[in-house]
């Protein structure tokens with residue numbers, strides 16, 4: 086097996102163009118499992134560990150730009166205040182060792198419907214920056230996932246960053262698994278309130294062939310919320326929101342859970358995250374008590 090170790094982004098893109106079959110490796114927490122279990126035996130690995138540009142985060146036109154190889158631990162510690170939803174999701178990934186190595190770029194590269202960053206990225210309207218020697222393009226997270234464990238990357242392309250606006254309202258993430266830690270999601274849900282735009286963002290994980298948004302639920306809730314003088318949410322609004330989130334999923338029965346259980350879990354997570362987010366938005370106001 087050939088092991089390519091470029092030390093710049095230009096070098097990495099040139100290697101990917103010359104070796105389109107090369108498998109990128111960032112934290113390696115997915116790739117090494119696949120190699121160890123012999124699920125994949127690529128001729129060439131493209132190590133991104135020395136590409137400094139992928140390990141940085143900063144701001145870009147008011148948005149936060151997270152290099153594809155920034156590990157979860159740094160997202161939690163360095164960006165948690167600005168990106169609370171993504172940080173919550175990151176805290177649920179694997180174990181400290183996995184969070185020290187694993188990256189959002191790798192989660193996107195693997196494009197598993199169960200990847201934990203996806204619901205948070207979808208709810209926050211994240212965009213994915215993709216580059217090749219041909220240039221750079223930006224793809225909205227909602228358009229990035231192409232099927233089960235498939236994404237829209239061309240063979241010569243790399244994910245270089247994700248772009249997100251700092252939160253302007255409450256964000257929440259909830260995940261159901263068979264235990265609390267080191268667990269793949271049976272179902273997951275991300276919620277972001279965007280008060281400046283009077284908009285709601287959602288992300289459904291592990292309950293469809295790809296991570297996806299619950300558009301009808303978003304529109305329903307945005308119209309129901311009393312953004313200017315927040316009031317307590319009625320049970321019927323919470324229940325309808327939960328039902329619409331569950332309806333947006335198309336889950337399967339598998340060893341982790343039945344389709345019916347996943348739908349139920351999603352409706353519960355949607356109601357709970359909405360309650361938490363709205364309570365935060367109200368800021369303890371008497372009308373919301």
Ligand SMILES: Cc1cc2nc3c(=O)[nH]c(=O)nc-3n(C[C@H](O)[C@H](O)[C@H](O)COP(=O)(O)OP(=O)(O)OC[C@H]3O[C@@H](n4cnc5c(N)ncnc54)[C@H](O)[C@@H]3O)c2cc1C
Nearest residue numbers: 111112113114115116178179187188191192194200201244
């Ligand atoms: C014990 C264990 C527990 C885990 N728990 C969780 C969990 O709770 N939640 C969860 O979501 N995941 C979990 N994972 C999976 C994994 O940790 C995550 O998917 C992680 O985000 C992968 O990041 P990475 O940098 O290690 O990716 P890698 O393994 O390096 O790469 C993953 C995929 O992305 C591609 N890739 C990586 N970087 C790029 C790039 N810049 N451009 C294009 N393609 C790229 C690779 O070629 C590969 O196909 C777990 C894994 C293990 C081993």
